[in-house]
Amino acid sequence: MxxxxxxxxxxxxxxxxxxxxxxxxxxxxxxxxxxxxxxxxxxxxxxKKWKTGRNGQFKKGNIPLPNARPKGPNKTSFKKGLTPPKWRKVGTEVITPDGFRKIKVAEPNSWNLIHVKNWEEANGKIPQGMVFLFKDGNQLNCDISNLELITRAEHLRLNQHNYKQSYEELRPTILCIVKLESKAFNLASGK
Structure with a gap:
């Protein structure tokens, strides 16, 4: 009305x-x-566009309510000296969700992949654009004889040829074919 x-x-x-x-x-x-x-x-x-003089901001000298500050955990939740249940000591090995082994190298949370650590100890830094190939297809076998560095282009072709699902006897042959295909492509494209 x-x-x-x-x-x-x-x-x-x-x-x-x-x-x-x-x-x-x-x-x-x-x-x-x-x-x-x-x-x-x-x-x-x-x-009528009548202003009330209040804009929702605190004025200078405003005293906040006693409970109007951010709350933290209560004082009894975390006692000094207790370690969290997921804490691991340095040297602990775990398996990542991707299936790789990693080792804790320093506190608080510094981890290295074991195959990367083994390679760098034996051969030095990993070159840019290279990835690891586990020759037997087992990511848990981090022995240096099972590791090989390949280019990303070769890695792409290995995935196209279903390298991981192939028979173990065929893997060296598939790897040679992939390296040959990659080299031929690079020569043909002038790279």
Whole structure:
């Protein structure tokens, strides 16, 4: 229902617009013997673009409520000296979800893949753009004789030839064919 406000009502509302909305509605209803809800008067204030002087920001010198600060864990949850249940000591070996073995080399959480560590101890740093090939297809066999560095292009071709699913007797042949294909492609493309 469209209710008209008299000139006196609008003048009173404009003069008292800085009141908190519940007090605003209560005093208005008493003064003019009306039954307006705080929502109706709030909408009127917005339509008339009357500012209340409050913008939602804290003023300088504001004292926050005692419980209005970020909470941390309670004081008894974490006692000093206790180690988390997932903590592992240096030298611990685990298997990653991808199936590789890794070893903890330092605190707090420094891990190295064992096959990378073995290769770098024997042959030095891994060149850029090279990946490891486990000759027997077993990622848990990190012996240096089972490791070989191949290019990413050769790795792509090995995956195309289903190297991991092939018979163990055919793997050296597939590897030679892949290296030959990769070399031929590089020569043909002028790389």
């Amino acid at each position: 469209n209710v008209k406000y008299t000139h006196e009502m609008l003048e009173w509302l404009s003069l008292n617009r800085t009141l908190e909305i519940n007090d605003y509605a209560k005093q208005f209803n008493i003064a003019f013997n009306c039954d307006k809800t705080p929502g109706q008067l709030h909408s009127l204030r917005k339509r």
